Structure formats: C-alpha cells, structure tokens
Amino acid sequence: MEDCKPQSSLSSKKPKKINSEGPYRLLYCSSKGDKAGVMQELEKGVEPNLGDYDKRTALHLASCEGCTEIVVLLLQKGADVNCKDRWGRTPLSDARSFGHGAICKILEAKGGIDPVGLDSQLPCYEIDHNEVNMDEATLIGEGSYGEIYLVKWRGTEIAAKTIRSSIASKPTVKTLFLKELALWQQLRHPNIVQFLGVLKHPDRLIFLTEFLCNGSLHDILKRKGRLDLQTVVHYALDIARGMNYLHRHKPRPIIHRDLTPRNVLQDEAGRLKVTDFGLSKIAQQNDLSGYKMTGRTGSYRYMAPEVYRRESYGKSIDIFSFALIVHEMFLGGPSNLAEDPEQIADKRAYEDSRPPLYSYLYPERIRKLLKECWHPNPDCRPTFEEIILELESIQDNFPDKKRLGTCSGRCVIS
Numbered sequence: 238m239e240d241c242k243p244q245s246s247l248s249s250k251k252p253k254k255i256n257s258e259g260p261y262r263l264l265y266c267s268s269k270g271d272k273a274g275v276m277q278e279l280e281k282g283v284e285p286n287l288g289d290y291d292k293r294t295a296l297h298l299a300s301c302e303g304c305t306e307i308v309v310l311l312l313q314k315g316a317d318v319n320c321k322d323r324w325g326r327t328p329l330s331d332a333r334s335f336g337h338g339a340i341c342k343i344l345e346a347k348g349g350i351d352p353v354g355l356d357s358q359l360p361c362y363e364i365d366h367n368e369v370n371m372d373e374a375t376l377i378g379e380g381s382y383g384e385i386y387l388v389k390w391r392g393t394e395i396a397a398k399t400i401r402s403s404i405a406s407k408p409t410v411k412t413l414f415l416k417e418l419a420l421w422q423q424l425r426h427p428n429i430v431q432f433l434g435v436l437k438h439p440d441r442l443i444f445l446t447e448f449l450c451n452g453s454l455h456d457i458l459k460r461k462g463r464l465d466l467q468t469v470v471h472y473a474l475d476i477a478r479g480m481n482y483l484h485r486h487k488p489r490p491i492i493h494r495d496l497t498p499r500n501v502l503q504d505e506a507g508r509l510k511v512t513d514f515g516l517s518k519i520a521q522q523n524d525l526s527g528y529k530m531t532g533r534t535g536s537y538r539y540m541a542p543e544v545y546r547r548e549s550y551g552k553s554i555d556i557f558s559f560a561l562i563v564h565e566m567f568l569g570g571p572s573n574l575a576e577d578p579e580q581i582a583d584k585r586a587y588e589d590s591r592p593p594l595y596s597y598l599y600p601e602r603i604r605k606l607l608k609e610c611w612h613p614n615p616d617c618r619p620t621f622e623e624i625i626l627e628l629e630s631i632q633d634n635f636p637d638k639k640r641l642g643t644c645s646g647r648c649v650i651s
C-alpha cells in the first residue's frame with residue numbers, strides 16, 4: 238500500500254557506507270546515480286550482479302535510490318532483475334517500498350517480481366455467493382465505491398460492501414481492489430474492522446466485513462453533538478491504537494490516506510474501529526488516468542496540506558487527519574460546515590489555516606497535541622505511538638470513577 242517517500246523502517250536495508258574503491262565502486266556509483274562511474278566499472282569488467290555483504294546489488298541500490306537511468310543501464314548490461322538480498326528483497330521490492338513508480342514499471346516489464354511485498358499476498362478468502370442472500374440484504378449506507386448492506390452469513394449479521402460495476406468492471410481497478418483487500422485480510426487488531434472475505438459472485442465485486450451496529454463516528458457526532466473530555470480521549474485512543482497498528486505494519490507501513498469520521502465505526506460495546514484503509518489510493522490513481530470518483534469531496538476536510546499540494550507524503554498525513562477528527566469530537570462536528578471542503582483544504586495547504594482551538598473547549602494539553610499533529614511540517618508531527626502515550630497520560634489524570642459521573646468536558650488536566 239505504501240507508495241510514497243522513503244520510510245525510516247526500511248532505511249536499514251541501505252548499506253550505511255559503501256566502499257567507493259575497487260569493484261565495489263560499481264555499487265557506490267549506482268547508489269549515487271553516477272552513470273559515468275557505473276559505465277567505467279562495467280567496462281572494466283566488473284560483474285553487474287556483484288553484491289555486498291548483504292547481497293545488495295547495484296540494481297537494488299539504484300532501485301532504492303530512484304536512479305532510473307542506472308536501472309535501465311544495469312538491466313541492459315545483464316543485471317539480474319530478480320536478484321535477492323539477504324532479506325529476500327528484489328530490486329522491485331525496493332523500488333516499491335521507496336515509491337519509485339517509474340522504476341517499478343521498468344522492472345516489471347523485465348519480469349521483476351516482489352516476493353516480500355504485493356506479489357507475495359495470498360488471494361482473498363472467497364465466500365460462496367449462495368451463503369449470503371443479497372436479495373434479503375438491508376441497505377445501511379452508501380459511500381463513493383458503492384452501497385453497504387446488512388446481511389446474514391452463517392447465522393451472523395455482517396456488512397456487505399458492494400463495489401459499483403463502473404469500478405469493478407475495469408480489470409486493472411478490480412485487481413488493485415483485490416490486492417488492497419488481500420492485505421486487509423491479514424490484519425487483526427481490536428481497533429481495525431475485521432475483513433471476512435470476498436463474495437464469489439459471477440459479475441459483482443462484494444466484500445464482507447464485521448458489522449458495527451452503532452454506525453460511524455460521523456453518525457455518532459450527528460446524534461450526540463459535543464463529546465466530553467473522557468469520551469474524546471477514549472475514542473481518540475481507540476483510533477490511535479488502530480492507526481498505530483497500521484503504521485507499524487511490516488514489511489511496510491500501511492497509510493490510511495482517508496481517515497475521516499465516516500471511516501471510523503463503533504461496535505455495540507462502544508469500541509471504535511478504523512475501516513477502509515488504502516482504498517482511497519485506488520480512487521486517486523484512477524483520477525489521474527481520467528477516471529473520476531464521485532462523492533470524495535468530504536475527505537478534503539481532513540486532507541493533509543502535502544496531499545492537497547500533490548507532494549510526496551508519508552504516514553504523517555494520517556496524523557493530520559486524526560487531529561481534525563479529535564478536534565471535531567469536542568465540537569460535535571466540523572467547525573466550518575458551511576464552507577466548501579476543497580476551499581478549506583486549499584487554505585490549509587497554502588495559508589496554514591487551522592480550525593480554532595477555544596480554550597474553554599480544549600484543555601491545554603489537547604491544544605498542544607492537536608497543534609503538533611497538524612503541524613505544517615510533516616516531520617514535526619508526532620507518531621501514533623507518541624500520541625497514545627500522551628493520551629494515556631492525560632487519561633491517568635482523570636478523576637476517579639465516582640467523580641467521573643459529574644465531570645464535564647472541562648475536566649482539569651495539567
């Protein structure tokens with residue numbers, strides 16, 4: 238799912254220091270994008286598949302560093318497109334991890350595979366369509382990809398998400414969807430909506446997840462309005478824990494890309510769970526090739542500035558969206574409902590505009606946390622791990638249960 242800027246968890250795969258002398262100069266020049274140097278070494282007779290201590294070849298390094306010309310040159314000179322390093326990674330694994338789309342295409346065209354990444358995923362678990370009677374399904378919601386129905390499967394109420402035929406009929410889009418779903422099916426966490434499988438249906442794409450009877454956080458805020466501090470912190474911790482699980486996914490972090498109150502659902506025990514991660518990327522990719530998704534404007538409200546400006550981005554775009562969701566929980570809904578969401582995103586991206594943090598509503602530590610989370614510089618935003626620690630510390634300062642009943646959103650926290 239990761240297709241953006243390099244993530245630190247992978248930087249260990251890059252040799253820290255490459256010997257710039259002797260045959261290893263080929264590796265050094267490849268990692269630096271030094272085409273003349275690479276040519277010289279190959280002309281000297283250095284073997285194009287020479288590997289370092291970790292079996293990292295020149296092609297691994299050029300793919301990892303985004304040196305397209307070097308990749309082309311090395312392939313021309315006989316570099317093995319599927320050479321594996323000590324971790325079983327191929328050049329395509331590296332190009333994908335570091336978000337070099339053009340290089341991925343070149344490697345794929347030469348038969349490159351990614352044994353540790355997308356290519357390694359098991360196909361989606363398929364559920365026979367006779368097991369779910371779609372004729373008796375109850376419509377519970379509609380999103381940009383299709384409708385959501387409440388259905389029964391093996392005696393249990395579950396949710397069936399139908400993907401519009403305008404999307405599912407495009408083979409490439411369908412393949413992308415199935416890849417995302419195959420990744421989702423590997424995930425297990427109390428704060429992540431459980432994926433159950435894909436309905437084996439001759440001409441429709443329908444997938445099944447657990448059913449969360451309290452609906453989305455968007456619905457909850459509409460029903461309840463402002464939430465008190467304890468509830469906000471409790472909900473924020475649920476979301477942060479689910480998101481931290483996604484961001485710490487191995488071998489690559491999973492970026493949600495569309496974290497909004499509509500994509501956070503609540504079960505009957507009151508626990509919040511995150512859903513629909515990664516699927517928005519499919520919408521974005523198809524927008525680029527002329528395919529227009531409908532109804533996506535709501536997400537502008539939670540969009541990180543760097544995404545709006547179409548810059549490279551990383552996990553911290555989800556931290557930005559998280560801050561806006563937490564902000565909304567104190568307010569009972571978005572602060573600027575009357576304003577066009579795209580204009581809001583524009584002002585956030587180009588004028589550093591942020592929603593107001595009234596001192597009578599937002600305790601000081603929450604104000605500080607939100608400011609950090611929606612910091613204009615993505616590198617200055619905290620991680621979900623740090624956010625969880627801060628929220629737990631805020632929670633530790635709550636009055637005991639006896640006093641909790643009388644405590645309003647203006648609970649004092651240091």
Ligand SMILES: Nc1ncnc2c1ncn2[C@@H]1O[C@H](COP(=O)(O)OP(=O)(O)OP(=O)(O)O)[C@@H](O)[C@H]1O
Pocket residue numbers: 377378379380381382383384385396430446447448449450452453455456495499500502513532533
């Ligand atoms: N697993 C589920 N259990 C219960 N209700 C659900 C479930 N999934 C979705 N819903 C309900 O259906 C609504 C529509 O969901 P859906 O995920 O299709 O669209 P969305 O999140 O509103 O928009 P988008 O598709 O753009 O992300 C949700 O807001 C929620 O109320």
